[in-house]
Amino acid sequence: MPKTTPPDADNSAQQRRLQMADIARLAGVSTSTVSRALAGSKLVSEETRVRIMELARSLKYTINIGAQNLRMKQNRTVGVVIPYDSATRQHLSDPFFLSMLGSLADALTELGFDMLVSRVDAEELDAAAAPFDTGRVIGIILIGQWRHHEQLNQLAARHVPIVVWGAQLPQQLYCTVGGDNVTGGELAAAHLIAQGRKHIAFFGDINLPEVGQRYEGQCRALRKAGMKVDPALQVSVSFLPEGGREAVQELLRRGVPFDAVFAGSDLMAMTSINTLRQHGYEVPGQVAVVGYDDIELAGYFHPPLTTVQQPIREAGRALVSQLLELVDGRPAASLQIPTQLIVRNSSV
Amino acid sequence: MPKTTPPDADNSAQQRRLQMADIARLAGVSTSTVSRALAGSKLVSEETRVRIMELARSLKYTINIGAQNLRMKQNRTVGVVIPYDSATRQHLSDPFFLSMLGSLADALTELGFDMLVSRVDAEELDAAAAPFDTGRVIGIILIGQWRHHEQLNQLAARHVPIVVWGAQLPQQLYCTVGGDNVTGGELAAAHLIAQGRKHIAFFGDINLPEVGQRYEGQCRALRKAGMKVDPALQVSVSFLPEGGREAVQELLRRGVPFDAVFAGSDLMAMTSINTLRQHGYEVPGQVAVVGYDDIELAGYFHPPLTTVQQPIREAGRALVSQLLELVDGRPAASLQIPTQLIVRNSSV
DNA sequence: TGCTCAATTAAATGGCAGATCAAAACGACA
DNA sequence: TGTCGTTTTGATCTGCCATTTAATTGAGCA
Numbered sequence: 001m002p003k004t005t006p007p008d009a010d011n012s013a014q015q016r017r018l019q020m021a022d023i024a025r026l027a028g029v030s031t032s033t034v035s036r037a038l039a040g041s042k043l044v045s046e047e048t049r050v051r052i053m054e055l056a057r058s059l060k061y062t063i064n065i066g067a068q069n070l071r072m073k074q075n076r077t078v079g080v081v082i083p084y085d086s087a088t089r090q091h092l093s094d095p096f097f098l099s100m101l102g103s104l105a106d107a108l109t110e111l112g113f114d115m116l117v118s119r120v121d122a123e124e125l126d127a128a129a130a131p132f133d134t135g136r137v138i139g140i141i142l143i144g145q146w147r148h149h150e151q152l153n154q155l156a157a158r159h160v161p162i163v164v165w166g167a168q169l170p171q172q173l174y175c176t177v178g179g180d181n182v183t184g185g186e187l188a189a190a191h192l193i194a195q196g197r198k199h200i201a202f203f204g205d206i207n208l209p210e211v212g213q214r215y216e217g218q219c220r221a222l223r224k225a226g227m228k229v230d231p232a233l234q235v236s237v238s239f240l241p242e243g244g245r246e247a248v249q250e251l252l253r254r255g256v257p258f259d260a261v262f263a264g265s266d267l268m269a270m271t272s273i274n275t276l277r278q279h280g281y282e283v284p285g286q287v288a289v290v291g292y293d294d295i296e297l298a299g300y301f302h303p304p305l306t307t308v309q310q311p312i313r314e315a316g317r318a319l320v321s322q323l324l325e326l327v328d329g330r331p332a333a334s335l336q337i338p339t340q341l342i343v344r345n346s347s348v
Numbered sequence: 349m350p351k352t353t354p355p356d357a358d359n360s361a362q363q364r365r366l367q368m369a370d371i372a373r374l375a376g377v378s379t380s381t382v383s384r385a386l387a388g389s390k391l392v393s394e395e396t397r398v399r400i401m402e403l404a405r406s407l408k409y410t411i412n413i414g415a416q417n418l419r420m421k422q423n424r425t426v427g428v429v430i431p432y433d434s435a436t437r438q439h440l441s442d443p444f445f446l447s448m449l450g451s452l453a454d455a456l457t458e459l460g461f462d463m464l465v466s467r468v469d470a471e472e473l474d475a476a477a478a479p480f481d482t483g484r485v486i487g488i489i490l491i492g493q494w495r496h497h498e499q500l501n502q503l504a505a506r507h508v509p510i511v512v513w514g515a516q517l518p519q520q521l522y523c524t525v526g527g528d529n530v531t532g533g534e535l536a537a538a539h540l541i542a543q544g545r546k547h548i549a550f551f552g553d554i555n556l557p558e559v560g561q562r563y564e565g566q567c568r569a570l571r572k573a574g575m576k577v578d579p580a581l582q583v584s585v586s587f588l589p590e591g592g593r594e595a596v597q598e599l600l601r602r603g604v605p606f607d608a609v610f611a612g613s614d615l616m617a618m619t620s621i622n623t624l625r626q627h628g629y630e631v632p633g634q635v636a637v638v639g640y641d642d643i644e645l646a647g648y649f650h651p652p653l654t655t656v657q658q659p660i661r662e663a664g665r666a667l668v669s670q671l672l673e674l675v676d677g678r679p680a681a682s683l684q685i686p687t688q689l690i691v692r693n694s695s696v
Numbered sequence: 697t698g699c700t701c702a703a704t705t706a707a708a709t710g711g712c713a714g715a716t717c718a719a720a721a722c723g724a725c726a
Numbered sequence: 727t728g729t730c731g732t733t734t735t736g737a738t739c740t741g742c743c744a745t746t747t748a749a750t751t752g753a754g755c756a
Contacts, residue, residue, distance in 0.1 A: 032705060060506065063744070131462070297443070414711080
């Protein structure tokens with residue numbers, strides 16, 4: 001090959017990103033001065049600082065964060081990891097998780113942090129730490145604990161700063177932030193009992209810590225009311241949208257009488273209602289239904305859905321603040337955020 | 349506990365991130381060799397490469413991506429920006445946008461890219477380029493064009509690699525990927541006409557490019573059927589969930605007879621149906637309703653919603669591939685992805 | 697002239713990659 | 727045994743883009 005690519009004039013000229021040295025040259029000062037000026041240091045005179053800042057703004061110059069991070073050994077990016085179930089391919093689809101993502105985005109933006117989102121196979125949660133291991137983020141917020149308690153413990157043992165949205169469990173080394181699922185479940189069931197319902201079914205996979213606690217809450221409410229817990233009324237189904245349909249069908253197959261359903265998520269409640277209707281049941285007339293999460297659509301559903309509201313806004317903030325504690329090397333206690341029953345028409 | 353934390357030098361030792369030099373020392377080789385080994389260069393023997401890689405893995409060492417990016421002038425992070433309307437505070441809430449986020453996450457993950465998510469005030473779209481200007485991402489995908497055509501043009505003129513989800517507009521300097529809104533609207537309206545509906549209302553802010561095109565599609569279908577377009581049947585309301593309710597109320601106030609509604613989004617269709625029902629209208633008996641987007645819940649609504657399906661999966665992939673074209677300095681044509689009418693019960 | 701204080705600069709640093717050159721190990725072959 | 731060639735590794739130095747420390751300059755003042 002006689003010639004290689006043109007030496008300079010090429011596309012580098014048209015596109016090369018400005019760097020501090022360029023600003024320095026154009027301003028007739030050294031890079032040190034530019035650096036200090038842009039950082040607002042008192043070591044430069046007011047006059048030159050203003051001059052440099054204006055020049056930078058007019059040229060749309062911004063400091064290269066990567067280089068800055070390298071030099072300062074700091075970083076203002078937080079990793080948000082959403083595990084997905086490789087078996088069911090349950091992706092970023094449940095509206096609740098997506099709302100949580102939004103809430104985190106708000107909380108992080110407010111504090112000037114960036115949000116690096118990634119999805120990992122729930123079976124290989126080790127990979128969740130990758131953005132941390134490679135130095136891209138200062139810590140990880142994981143949405144959805146599922147049943148991977150052990151793997152999460154391992155991450156925490158490795159000193160990966162990580163905060164998990166989910167339930168508190170015994171022997172837990174990592175920090176969780178979650179709603180008060182037991183109370184939430186109790187509120188929901190107590191409400192149904194107060195409405196005179198006698199046979200309250202529970203839909204949801206009670207092996208998942210959060211769902212299990214909600215069921216525990218229901219059982220507590222039943223006991224308090226002097227009613228007995230009937231295992232035949234508990235149907236374990238996945239979190240997938242079809243879950244509701246499957247649960248209703250399974251319940252009908254069992255032939256157990258029921259007059260109320262407490263579903264582990266709003267999505268499940270909605271599909272349950274639809275399926276119940278297809279089978280000729282009236283909601284709430286014959287079967288009262290209560291969901292969980294209070295996703296945005298809950299109020300717009302037909303009938304408007306009674307549900308336990310998850311404190312999304314506070315959750316986002318709490319997750320972030322606990323993570324920052326960990327990042328700073330302080331211990332971060334797990335938090336439980338109060339939940340609230342929102343009564344709408346699906347249960348009264 | 350009598351003793352405080354163990355004495356020796358170590359939480360610095362335990363906490364300091366390993367770097368290449370450490371691995372080199374532990375492996376008894378030079379950093380050059382480590383670098384070459386981890387990069388898979390042929391200049392190291394198979395044997396030492398394996399040895400070094402195993403050592404690295406056992407120590408959970410990973411190359412510092414920031415430093416690597418700086419050195420190699422490369423980067424595998426893409427920015428995804430969601431504008432929000434500061435007036436209405438419409439946040440990351442419409443399920444459609446959230447699904448899009450999920451789809452992008454998939455498409456990017458598949459190609460080994462990271463996703464940096466941020467939200468910016470729609471009135472200050474300049475800020476959308478910040479993650480690019482600061483070198484954190486190689487380009488920007490913007491979800492939601494709204495009415496900020498001009499600002500987007502400016503960004504493109506600045507050579508910010510940016511791809512926008514939205515409608516193609518005249519004199520557009522930036523690349524868009526979007527559904528075929530005109531055809532989508534036409535399909536929806538033609539379907540309603542075929543069902544014998546005579547007075548089809550349209551709900552949605554037609555100043556938004558995408559919505560405007562959907563309305564245009566409806567008008568085209570009407571004209572083709574020899575029906576005339578009645579402006580009184582077009583109700584401009586925001587994309588907020590309450591939009592549906594407001595639109596129904598406004599339409600009733602106008603006193604125009606109608607027997608069908610084509611709503612600009614599924615969310616709006618759902619709230620419209622609810623409001624119609626409250627006012628004593630049967631859906632689809634008296635009023636047929638068609639939505640737009642085919643969000644996950646559409647099929648689980650009551651009645652299951654007829655809607656125009658947005659090609660989310662393809663959209664995510666297309667957005668990414670066009671962005672990568674731009675990043676590589678090639679021009680990227682705007683794309684329109686075909687849409688499809690999903691007929692369910694709300695309209696038949 | 698000597699000295700202090702403020703403003704600025706030169707130079708080192710951060711963690712890694714790549715290029716170059718030198719050194720060493722190894723085998724082959726005369 | 728000595729020479730040559732090949733393969734593998736080491737040492738060094740520079741560049742990426744910024745920050746920071748120590749050094750330098752200039753002005754003001756006794």
